[in-house]
Amino acid sequence: MALKITLDLDLCQGHSVCLGECPEVFDVVESDEGYPQVILLQEAPPPELREKVEKAARYCPNHVITVTEA
Amino acid sequence: MSETASALSDSEKAALKLPPKVSGEKPDSGHMEEFGVNFARFLMRCNAECGELAEYNMAGQQTVLMSGPAAQEAFLKTLDKKLSRAAAYQAMVPVFGEGVIFDAPPERMKTQLKIQVDALRYQNMKAYAAVIAQEVQDWIAGWGDEGEMDFLDEFIQLTLHTACHCLLGADFRYKMTDEFKSLYHDLERGLQAIAFVDPYMQQPIFEARDKARARLQTLISEIIAERRANPEREYGDALETFMSGTYADGSLLSDNEVTGLVIATMFAGHHTSSGTAAWTAVEFARNPQYTGAVLQELEELYARDGELTFENLRDLPQLEAFIEEVLRLHPPLVLLMRRVIEDIDYNGTLIEAGKTVAISTYGSHRNPTYFPDPERFDPQRPKASSADMMWAYIPFGGGPHKCAGNAFALMQLKSIFAALLPKYTFELVDAPETYEDDLSAMVLKPSSPCRLRYRRR
Numbered sequence: 463m464a465l466k467i468t469l470d471l472d473l474c475q476g477h478s479v480c481l482g483e484c485p486e487v488f489d490v491v492e493s494d495e496g497y498p499q500v501i502l503l504q505e506a507p508p509p510e511l512r513e514k515v516e517k518a519a520r521y522c523p524n525h526v527i528t529v530t531e532a
Numbered sequence: 533m534s535e536t537a538s539a540l541s542d543s544e545k546a547a548l549k550l551p552p553k554v555s556g557e558k559p560d561s562g563h564m565e566e567f568g569v570n571f572a573r574f575l576m577r578c579n580a581e582c583g584e585l586a587e588y589n590m591a592g593q594q595t596v597l598m599s600g601p602a603a604q605e606a607f608l609k610t611l612d613k614k615l616s617r618a619a620a621y622q623a624m625v626p627v628f629g630e631g632v633i634f635d636a637p638p639e640r641m642k643t644q645l646k647i648q649v650d651a652l653r654y655q656n657m658k659a660y661a662a663v664i665a666q667e668v669q670d671w672i673a674g675w676g677d678e679g680e681m682d683f684l685d686e687f688i689q690l691t692l693h694t695a696c697h698c699l700l701g702a703d704f705r706y707k708m709t710d711e712f713k714s715l716y717h718d719l720e721r722g723l724q725a726i727a728f729v730d731p732y733m734q735q736p737i738f739e740a741r742d743k744a745r746a747r748l749q750t751l752i753s754e755i756i757a758e759r760r761a762n763p764e765r766e767y768g769d770a771l772e773t774f775m776s777g778t779y780a781d782g783s784l785l786s787d788n789e790v791t792g793l794v795i796a797t798m799f800a801g802h803h804t805s806s807g808t809a810a811w812t813a814v815e816f817a818r819n820p821q822y823t824g825a826v827l828q829e830l831e832e833l834y835a836r837d838g839e840l841t842f843e844n845l846r847d848l849p850q851l852e853a854f855i856e857e858v859l860r861l862h863p864p865l866v867l868l869m870r871r872v873i874e875d876i877d878y879n880g881t882l883i884e885a886g887k888t889v890a891i892s893t894y895g896s897h898r899n900p901t902y903f904p905d906p907e908r909f910d911p912q913r914p915k916a917s918s919a920d921m922m923w924a925y926i927p928f929g930g931g932p933h934k935c936a937g938n939a940f941a942l943m944q945l946k947s948i949f950a951a952l953l954p955k956y957t958f959e960l961v962d963a964p965e966t967y968e969d970d971l972s973a974m975v976l977k978p979s980s981p982c983r984l985r986y987r988r989r
Contacts (some may be wrong), residue, residue, distance in 0.1 A: 523939035
């Protein structure tokens with residue numbers, strides 16, 4: 463089953479931990495609102511990326527990322 | 533909560549209540565005196581007497597304390613656009629420098645803060661983790677089998693070394709630390725309470741502050757010039773990030789602005805880290821029953837990987853829970869403030885533009901609804917089990933301006949204790965109740981002396 467990722471962008475300061483853990487799914491881009499912001503490269507990543515996506519969520523210092531089942 | 537885009541009309545304002553006022557106000561000085569004795573306890577009294585909103589008077593500056601998860605969330609997140617940090621922190625301007633952060637126009641301030649956070653991103657953090665591990669090894673190399681030290685003094689020194697090293701690089705750290713320390717000391721002394729009344733008065737402490745600021749800029753300009761002349765070298769420190777950051781038009785930060793970011797980063801990260809590290813050591817000495825679980829997790833780490841790395845430091849839940857409990861009882865920043873720039877209707881109560889609003893981490897962390905038996909040290913108590921808890925447990929604030937150094941701070945604390953605990957045990961030297969929160973400076977720390985005895989395991 464694919465994964466569903468939810469982002470709370472109000473909390474993102476562009477630390478880029480997610481990008482380091484799982485560049486297949488996350489990128490961090492410049493934003494007009496100050497801090498860079500995370501974006502999703504895939505809305506519903508395949509299950510083989512589960513471990514990397516979960517690490518990205520777990521180690522995000524601002525708890526921006528939530529992972530659920532699609 | 534009303535989410536109106538425009539300011540409130542007079543008739544709308546007239547229909548609203550005003551925040552209840554805290555008793556004990558004196559003519560002119562208001563609550564200044566009581567605040568000065570122990571402001572963390574004063575703020576808890578405000579909340580106990582008036583509830584969610586409590587208005588007190590700081591020599592004419594009306595301040596509304598907002599308490600409880602809902603009000604704290606409003607302060608940190610939903611009301612953000614109606615609140616200003618810059619107006620509340622003008623005393624920092626001569627320390628950070630003209631045109632830096634709180635003195636910069638909003639767009640430039642945003643870019644400067646972004647560049648400051650860039651220095652804390654993933655790639656840099658790996659380099660910092662190695663620097664910190666090295667500094668800790670150098671520090672404990674001369675300890676021997678046992679001894680007694682003031683751990684607040686020790687951690688002030690250690691975190692000055694790590695900060696200097698991560699910010700300005702190895703060359704600066706090993707050649708310039710002594711001069712940096714004395715300049716930084718003069719900058720700090722320029723932030724006494726009087727600076728919050730008027731930071732530009734004719735005062736010896738302010739003259740020393742301005743001289744130190746100018747000298748530091750000279751030193752940093754020299755490194756910048758040398759580095760720009762040798763662009764092929766890589767450093768992995770924050771200065772490298774600050775030097776390469778650009779504004780929207782592509783221009784680089786000036787030497788003045790780079791110096792300002794270095795100073796601002798020191799002020800955000802140094803005493804907050806040394807105070808928390810000292811309290812962590814004291815709590816390990818005071819609560820040996822919790823050491824076993826932490827030690828076991830560390831033994832597993834060393835057996836598996838042999839050494840501390842950025843990656844394995846992230847998977848130490850027992851040590852992390854211990855440090856989080858230290859941050860609950862001893863949050864380094866007790867009081868967070870903003871100036872209201874547009875009238876607020878908070879659930880039927882008017883908080884007028886021009887007033888200050890504040891939240892107290894210390895008070896929130898001792899609210900028995902969320903932290904039963906709050907004075908008891910218990911690393912296992914839940915801290916993020918619900919949305920309410922997320923806004924009740926706020927050692928790093930929250931929302932868009934959450935402390936951007938939180939990951940750095942936790943990494944450094946874990947690195948220190950992951951190195952110390954397997955080698956040494958800690959015991960209190962003085963009676964347990966004499967280790968208290970000292971609130972005489974802006975940042976909470978353990979009272980002096982903060983003596984501990986260590987013995988090799």
